[in-house]
Amino acid sequence: xxxxxxxxxxxxxxxxxxxxxxxxxxxxxxxxxxxxxxxxxxxxxxxxxxxxxxxxxxxxxxxxxxxxxxxxxxxxxxxxxxxxxxxxxxxxxxxxxxxxxxxxxxxxxxxxxxxxxxxxxxxxxxxxxxxxxxxxxxxxxxxxxxxxxxxxxxxxxxxxxxxxxxxxxxxxxxxxxxxxxxxxxxxxxxxxxxxxxxxxxxxxxxxxxxxxxxxxxxxxxxxxxxxxxxxxxxxxxxxxxxxxxxxxxxxxxxxxxxxxxxxxxxxxxxxxxxxxxxxxxxxxxxxxxxxxxxxxxxxxxxxxxxxxxxxxxxxxxxxxxxxxxxxxxxxxxxxxxxxxxxxxxxxxxxxxxxxx
Amino acid sequence: xxxxxxxxxxxxxxxxxxxxxxxxxxxxxxxxxxxxxxxxxxxxxxxxxxxxxxxxxxxxxxxxxxxxxxxxxxxxxxxxxxxxxxxxxxxxxxxxxxxxxxxxxxxxxxxxxxxxxxxxxxxxxxxxxxxxxxxxxxxxxxxxxxxxxxxxxxxxxxxxxxxxxxxxxxxxxxxxxxxxxxxxxxxxxxxxxxxxxxxxxxxxxxxxxxxxxxxxxxxxxxxxxxxxxxxxxxxxxxxxxxxxxxxxxxxxxxxxxxxxxxxxxxxxxxxxxxxxxxxxxxxxxxxxxxxxxxxxxxxxxxxxxxxxxxxxxxxxxxxxxxxxxxxxxxxxxxxxxxxxxxxxxxxxxxxxxxxx
Numbered sequence: 001x002x003x004x005x006x007x008x009x010x011x012x013x014x015x016x017x018x019x020x021x022x023x024x025x026x027x028x029x030x031x032x033x034x035x036x037x038x039x040x041x042x043x044x045x046x047x048x049x050x051x052x053x054x055x056x057x058x059x060x061x062x063x064x065x066x067x068x069x070x071x072x073x074x075x076x077x078x079x080x081x082x083x084x085x086x087x088x089x090x091x092x093x094x095x096x097x098x099x100x101x102x103x104x105x106x107x108x109x110x111x112x113x114x115x116x117x118x119x120x121x122x123x124x125x126x127x128x129x130x131x132x133x134x135x136x137x138x139x140x141x142x143x144x145x146x147x148x149x150x151x152x153x154x155x156x157x158x159x160x161x162x163x164x165x166x167x168x169x170x171x172x173x174x175x176x177x178x179x180x181x182x183x184x185x186x187x188x189x190x191x192x193x194x195x196x197x198x199x200x201x202x203x204x205x206x207x208x209x210x211x212x213x214x215x216x217x218x219x220x221x222x223x224x225x226x227x228x229x230x231x232x233x234x235x236x237x238x239x240x241x242x243x244x245x246x247x248x249x250x251x252x253x254x255x256x257x258x259x260x261x262x263x264x265x266x267x268x269x270x271x272x273x274x275x276x277x278x279x280x281x282x283x284x285x286x287x288x289x290x291x292x293x294x295x296x297x298x299x300x301x302x303x304x305x306x307x308x309x310x311x312x313x314x315x316x317x318x319x320x321x322x323x324x325x326x327x328x329x330x331x332x333x334x335x336x337x338x339x340x341x342x343x344x345x346x347x348x349x350x351x352x353x354x355x356x
Numbered sequence: 357x358x359x360x361x362x363x364x365x366x367x368x369x370x371x372x373x374x375x376x377x378x379x380x381x382x383x384x385x386x387x388x389x390x391x392x393x394x395x396x397x398x399x400x401x402x403x404x405x406x407x408x409x410x411x412x413x414x415x416x417x418x419x420x421x422x423x424x425x426x427x428x429x430x431x432x433x434x435x436x437x438x439x440x441x442x443x444x445x446x447x448x449x450x451x452x453x454x455x456x457x458x459x460x461x462x463x464x465x466x467x468x469x470x471x472x473x474x475x476x477x478x479x480x481x482x483x484x485x486x487x488x489x490x491x492x493x494x495x496x497x498x499x500x501x502x503x504x505x506x507x508x509x510x511x512x513x514x515x516x517x518x519x520x521x522x523x524x525x526x527x528x529x530x531x532x533x534x535x536x537x538x539x540x541x542x543x544x545x546x547x548x549x550x551x552x553x554x555x556x557x558x559x560x561x562x563x564x565x566x567x568x569x570x571x572x573x574x575x576x577x578x579x580x581x582x583x584x585x586x587x588x589x590x591x592x593x594x595x596x597x598x599x600x601x602x603x604x605x606x607x608x609x610x611x612x613x614x615x616x617x618x619x620x621x622x623x624x625x626x627x628x629x630x631x632x633x634x635x636x637x638x639x640x641x642x643x644x645x646x647x648x649x650x651x652x653x654x655x656x657x658x659x660x661x662x663x664x665x666x667x668x669x670x671x672x673x674x675x676x677x678x679x680x681x682x683x684x685x686x687x688x689x690x691x692x693x694x695x696x697x698x699x700x701x702x703x704x705x706x707x708x709x710x711x712x
Contacts, residue, residue: 108448262646266646290621
């Protein structure tokens with residue numbers, strides 16, 4: 001086999017400029033610029049002439065150079081802590097599609113759970129991102145202040161910050177957890193337990209509080225408790241401890257689906273079938289797989305991502321308004337991993353749900 | 357509750373410059389630049405002085421502006437087709453971490469399976485990315501040529517291109533599939549079937565050819581066949597058709613794990629237990645979950661991502677060398693979803709494997 005031809009130099013000798021394209025198309029340079037700006041006003045005929053000339057000359061608008069003029073990079077930084085959790089992979093996918101529709105691209109930052117993310121976020125700002133989305137990543141008040149000073153909108157998803165200068169879009173942690181408590185009680189469970197995520201995460205704290213408060217209102221004592229730290233292996237270990245107890249729980253509410261999958265495996269493989277009802281929170285993709293079938297309270301991706309985009313746009317266009325802080329309601333989806341009450345089951349979009 | 361204070365203007369009145377930092381730190385402007393360039397030579401004392409002055413002034417180097425001078429953006433474009441497939445989510449995570457270690461960040465592009473990706477890739481080039489990684493996304497020869505002209509290295513992962521100007525890092529599609537054929541034969545299976553992915557994807561074609569060729573060498577006729585298009589729902593439907601046949605298969609090799617999870621669900625929930633052995637390809641995270649347990653041939657992420665980074669660096673630093681085209685070997689991991697031969701099972705890194 002012959003060696004492929006030597007690669008050309010890293011950049012072409014002289015790249016075509018907007019000026020070259022304008023001359024060839026017989027239009028103004030500003031028309032060329034508008035033709036390549038999403039949403040800018042330009043006639044179809046002009047756009048076609050510009051695109052034809054650009055193709056002939058191999059012209060490609062330099063978004064990076066443009067960002068120095070417009071002070072917009074068309075880039076949104078997205079920090080995600082858990083890509084091994086399928087809920088966040090799906091969230092990232094949906095975010096990428098939604099932001100693309102607004103003319104933005106995602107610059108990805110992976111953070112390690114529990115680690116201090118300030119150094120990473122500092123770096124994000126050096127890329128002059130137009131905005132920042134933090135998915136299950138904490139926001140220090142110091143960094144929140146820096147972002148405000150730099151004029152970079154920040155939206156938290158599935159995490160609430162104490163600092164009310166940042167927008168937060170969350171699922172219905174308290175309401176969903178209370179519904180799960182009523183569901184387990186109505187299903188005849190006597191010894192419910194809670195499998196906590198990271199102790200300092202607002203998601204885990206709010207879900208636990210909603211669950212325990214509702215159980216108390218129903219006359220139960222404080223639920224049994226173990227901590228899985230939102231980690232698969234540690235959730236397996238915590239489930240083993242709970243199910244090996246002298247008086248094991250008969251129901252286990254896991255603070256997210258990812259830990260629910262771990263609990264299901266331990267219950268089914270190590271404790272003979274499913275001696276305990278398992279309920280998750282998220283409706284991550286695999287929860288709906290027939291081979292798994294995890295009953296769970298959903299955090300609906302589409303509406304959540306829509307609200308994230310709305311929150312970003314609002315901060316960009318109306319920085320004087322208070323940032324959006326919204327709770328998106330979900331539904332309790334019945335997939336077979338928990339014993340069900342006789343009443344209250346209905347169908348919604350082809351899924352069996354429990355409304356209490 | 358009182359309204360939060362009005363947000364400041366989008367950009368501060370006058371941002372601190374490298375010049376301001378140099379003056380305050382009492383060093384040259386070039387020392388400031390070196391202090392913020394990963395890998396650049398600068399003494400620890402100078403770096404500390406610069407960082408202190410930068411912090412005091414709120415200075416943040418503008419990577420975007422720098423990229424116009426260095427002609428490097430420190431950004432690598434990554435296009436992924438299937439984020440709902442956990443294998444690609446994990447690949448993206450590992451890539452992001454590995455590229456970060458080389459001073460790069462990931463600009464994410466999500467492509468739809470089977471769609472023409474040229475328009476998206478065109479846009480990637482406008483961001484002046486330093487390089488492009490395509491994960492299970494096809495590369496047209498037209499676009500490959502454009503990237504060569506623009507001097508942008510391209511590496512394909514888990515997809516092979518006809519064009520030998522692009523680097524390709526793949527798992528051992530042919531070897532792994534042949535091993536699965538020997539494994540199923542040794543386990544006493546008589547009617548093996550293949551569940552194909554996208555018909556035009558090199559992964560599906562190479563796995564099918566390796567499987568069928570080895571089965572023929574073992575004296576089997578052509579395997580039964582159905583097409584799942586790498587789509588969960590279509591893989592479920594294809595499995596239903598295969599298992600409902602008058603003479604159903606007794607083993608099903610799925611072209612990837614994601615379809616394997618679909619097949620497992622249909623077999624277990626709709627055909628009473630596991631009447632058929634199911635084997636996947638990838639070792640996506642959930643394959644190892646106790647609640648699923650999918651026997652599969654692995655594509656080891658760490659070595660694959662290491663090779664991707666090596667391939668990128670080689671093209672950046674030695675563009676005259678032929679691009680890397682490498683196959684990374686995996687292992688057949690036994691997780692219980694397929695009947696096993698009596699012989700040939702051993703332990704490797706705590707996992708049961710079959711070496712044939």
